[in-house]
Amino acid sequence: MSQPLLSIEDLSINYKVYEGQTKVVSGAYFRVMRGEKVGLIGESGCGKTTTMRCIMRALPENAVITKGRILFQGNDILKMTSNEVQNIRRKNISMIFQDPTAALNPVFKIGEQLRDIIMYSNLSKGKKLDKKELNEQAIEALKRVSLPDPERILQNYPIQLSGGMRQRVCIAAALISSGDLLIADEPGTSLDVTIEDQILRLLGSLVEDRGTSIILISHALGAVKGMVDKVYVMYAGVMVEVAKTEDLFSHPLHPYTVALFKTVPKITGGGVPEPIPGRIPDYFDPPQGCRFWPRCQNAMPICKTEAPPLRNQGEEHEVACYLFD
């Protein structure tokens, strides 16, 4: 097997809080091949965004990385100098955030924001563009995300655009500098179904055209299913299941994945979904062993003492659960 584009190994992240440290991400493992589309699902507060922000080295200041490596094309991002990280952000990896309103600066016009990104992205490749070229490329970027009338939008402030348009601008901005990997953190969650559908289709076709890898984070399971090749399921900072998309949705194995799928209301009817009993553990003092056992109906004595490792259960289907030993 060839070398993965990005590989997260045994990553643990704590947050410093008043009482001590909350152990949020614990031994996370994640792998993206070149050109692969990967999904990451889980409830809110499961550490999905924390893990992804860590790839961009964009964690809040109170975060502490206690162990692990993030290898991008073989180099450890966590050991890079801030200049090297800056370069990766300009050339290789970019991120689309959940809330486009917060991601765009309200006091600058769209044009100024896009031109800056294009300028720095090209500077790091050793090219210096003049004003006219910058403008042309900004228009080009907006056309790629099928925004009508790009010349006018460049003159607009974010507040003058609708939510769907803002998210398209963010995607356009992200695509400028995403040579290899695009991280989309719930790109459609704050939008309407029809707009979300449009945005996801657009993202799908754009990454396919350019051979970019994409990581799609979402708790809208259906959206993930329609788009990615492989899905990681995360619970309380731990990867509990990894499988090909078709495989995962037809044969979920981990009790958490099964429970998560049950909570989704179906358009075929069949009644109201069942909630997962209990709630996400307190990260200040997470349960010993498997972090899911307090909510698991199949919990065994061993689950309460030892954390199960991810183990192979069939072709490219890995599960961290003692039920399948």
Next chain:
Amino acid sequence: MSDEILVVKNLQKYFKTSMGTVKAVDNVSFNIKPSETFGLVGESGSGKSTTAFTIMGIYPPTGGEIFFQQKILKGGVKERSRDLKKEMQMVFQDPGSSLNPRSSVRQIIELPLSVHKLYEGKRKERVDELLSLVGLPTDFADRHPRQLGGGEKQLVAIARSLATEPKFIALDEPSSALDVSMQAKIINTLIKIQRDYKISYLFITHNLSLMRNVAQRVGIMYLGKLLEVAPSSEFFSNPVHPYTKMLISSIPVITKEEEMLKPAKIISKGEIPSPVNVPKGCAFNTRCNECSSNCKIEEPQMIEIAEGHFVRCHNCGFG
């Protein structure tokens, strides 16, 4: 209209802005039966919330009539009697901003009781009872909203709306700020309460798959107008309006059976136009796949194509 608890007739709510009049709710008519859930779906900006706010009297209506238990409702909330307000309650989308951050949960839930002078001397028991009704431990009464999670806050808001034993609750996206597991818990609680206390719900959401499982009848809104009203099973098995088809085909689904139910992939295009300049003719004509020349000139009327199934479209009325 004999036993309907709520009847809305040609309801209008216009807002005057510097750019022109916004017809946020334009001739909307529907009714809700006792212990029924009527769902309103639509994209943001389609006027769902404004409809609910107008029914509750938060905005006085520009035109049209609202009947509650056969009695006509006057204008805004200030003109309504206290007894009436006791019967109608509302749960808002964002529990973070609808609960007073400086009050304890007990004070929050007690407020409607003291306003309506109910349960005097027994309010503590009533608060405990309401908390257990929504599935929260009674010691939550002494907490403040900031000590609760998003889902728990919403449950407190629901407990507050139940305090006066209303007959009708308007639920404005009660679960859309929450993730799937918490959403399931909220919805199950609401349905259990409806069964036990025979409450009617006006349920607003943009999550269609949730709507399928909660509402008995669904109305679809677009730019302030109802485009289709149908029983929810029919709505999904036999969608008629092109906008409904577009919405349903945009729903992300996870099982094969659901995939079968979706109409042949209709590519959703465009965005909801500005409500200041509503397109002439049918409001949906800018995004419609089946648009004919007449659609751009004449506004279609609501027609009944099957028992209880109403559609506002030139091209699908006689099919």
